[in-house]
Amino acid sequence: MNELLQPVVQALGERFSAPLVERLDQVSLNVKPEHILEVCHVLRDEFGFERLSAISAVDYWPQLEPRFHVIYQLHSISKNIRLGLRVPVNGSDPCLPTIEGIYPNANWHERETWDMFGIRFEGHSDLRRLLMPEDWIGHPLRKDYPLGYEEVRFSFNPDVDKRKPHPKE
Amino acid sequence: MDLTLQMFKHLVSDRALKGETVLLNMGPQHPSTHGVLRLLLELDGEIVVNCIPDIGFLHTGIEKNMESKTYEKAAVMTDRLDYLNNIGNNLTYCLAIEKLAGLDVPPRAQTLRVLLAELERIASHLVWLGTHALDLGAMSVFLYCFREREKILDVKEMVSGARMMTTFLRPGGLWRDVPVEFEAAVRKLTEILPGRIDEYESLLTKNPLFLERTRNIGVISPEVALHWGATGPTLRGSGMALDIRKSEPYSGYEQYDFNVPTQTAGDTFARYQVRMQEMRESVSIIKQALNKLPYGPVRSNNRKYVPPPRSELGHSMEAVIHHFKLWTEGFSLPKGSVFAVTESPRGELGCYLESDGGPKPYRVYWRTPSFDNLQILPMLAKGHLVADLVALIGTIDIVLGDVDR
Secondary structure, three states: OOOOHHHHHHHHHHHHOOOEEEEOOEEEEEOOHHHHHHHHHHHHHOOOOOEEEEEEEEEOOOOOOOOEEEEEEEEEOOOOEEEEEEEEEOOOOOEEEOOOOOOOOHHHHHHHHHHHHOOEEEOOOOOOOOOOOOOOOOOOOOOOOOOOOOOOOOOOOHHHHHHOOOOOO | OOOOHHHHOOOOOHHHHHOOOEEEEEOOOOHHHOOOOEEEEEEEOOEEEEEEEEOOOOOOOHHHHHOOOOHHHHHHHHOOOOOOOHHHHHHHHHHHHHHHHOOOOOHHHHHHHHHHHHHHHHHHHHHHHHHHHHHOOOHHHHHHHHHHHHHHHHHHHHHHOOOOOOOOEEOOEEOOOOOOHHHHHHHHHHHHHHHHHHHHHHHHOOOHHHHHHHOOOOOOOHHHHHHOOOOOHHHHOOOOOOOHHHHOOOOOHHHOOOOOOOOOOOOHHHHHHHHHHHHHHHHHHHHHHHHOOOOOOOEOOOOOOOOOOHHHHOOOHHHHHHHHHHHHOOOOOOOEEEEEEEEEOOEEEEEEEEEOOOOOOOEEEEEOHHHHHHOOHHHHHOOOEHHHHHHHHHHOOOOHHHHHO
């Protein structure tokens, strides 16, 4: 790990008991949902992470607790380091506080995450759909949302057929 | 569903609710929005009070589509993201896969990747320059820019057979080696391009009409640009020297000698100067890459990820097995996630790739530069004339395929 990242990871680990996930040069921390606002504040003001690069999510359906991981990518230009934050969110009424007040460009990233995954961001100034039409039903990047076509049926085994994606009625 | 003023009332000023200002719809089919961007404008006479971008008209579900394809097949979709930076998108995707798999790329492939990515950067900036000048009323610049862009597209056609959607870069290297005519063609380009860039500059840089339309238009401070996630020339025009090629070098960019041009004014003209200078730097990188282009293979020899060449299939059973396995099931990546970033002509292009250990990506997320750069537009537009808004859309150089994915 980058020696500039070491103190950041250590401090956050102690203060918020956020365990480290490291893979190759990719460092990310698992942060509890209730801590995310405070962690972002500390990272921006104390550790010099000036910019938010991206917010996204991953759906682990059919697992429900936690169903989603919301992923924040932060970047410090002055120290030239990157840090990922992974926040687990449950499947029933997924909800997180907004970090729009800390990084203003979270606005559209959170709107996109709401649009694509249906994760609400509490306190967001304008939580409308961003990419899909306003009257769209469902959240397309969820794993239980079919791609939108019917697969060719190679099997008459009903168990296999059930697993294949079918468009909703 | 009917759209009502109630849905937008938290975005517009109170005067709009009283009927003192006009709400005007610009786009999505407006030629100066460079694609299908819709802007909801609140106007006081000709002055923009509020500008609310509405995106998603070019949403093609590329992230969802990639989840249902094998890694090799999904590479085809990456070209379609930012259609002016196909090689750069391929490169980002390949870097993510190579990082996760621990795959080596031969030096010849790395140098060719840099060379093609820089050619692509010039082509992209030429499209920007041509359309930006066209928006401001300079028709001839557009024709000259597209003349040179055509030459670059010819080189792409020569190496891959396609002019735009090449998918030439593949995980582990390139699709195939470049033909023998390639070197001469690129060398000729590097000879004519600096003179042609001078020509564009002589048409615009001291042109009083152009200066009038760009100086002090859309001034943005470095702090605001940074907080709103701007990257690339949009950020460098405000004086922040952030270039991923320098700060986090990939594909051997640390071996090249080039500058990161910046300007401090932060207006439309500063961003114009930054991009013009960048084209010259790109020409210099291409020259250096061409001079040191090593010989050797262009694809990795790791047969678990890269299919064997056709010549091996006739006499090696192992090669046939690998060929069959890679073209039916595809390769699997180890479980984990990676975030690879590169510098696209528009800024920081990131690819977040998560693998569950299977032959298809579990989640691909694209952090696209235009998406974040477009968020600044409302701040740039406030207080300017509608006619200047056209210049402002041009100056942040958005590609709607990149915004909507």
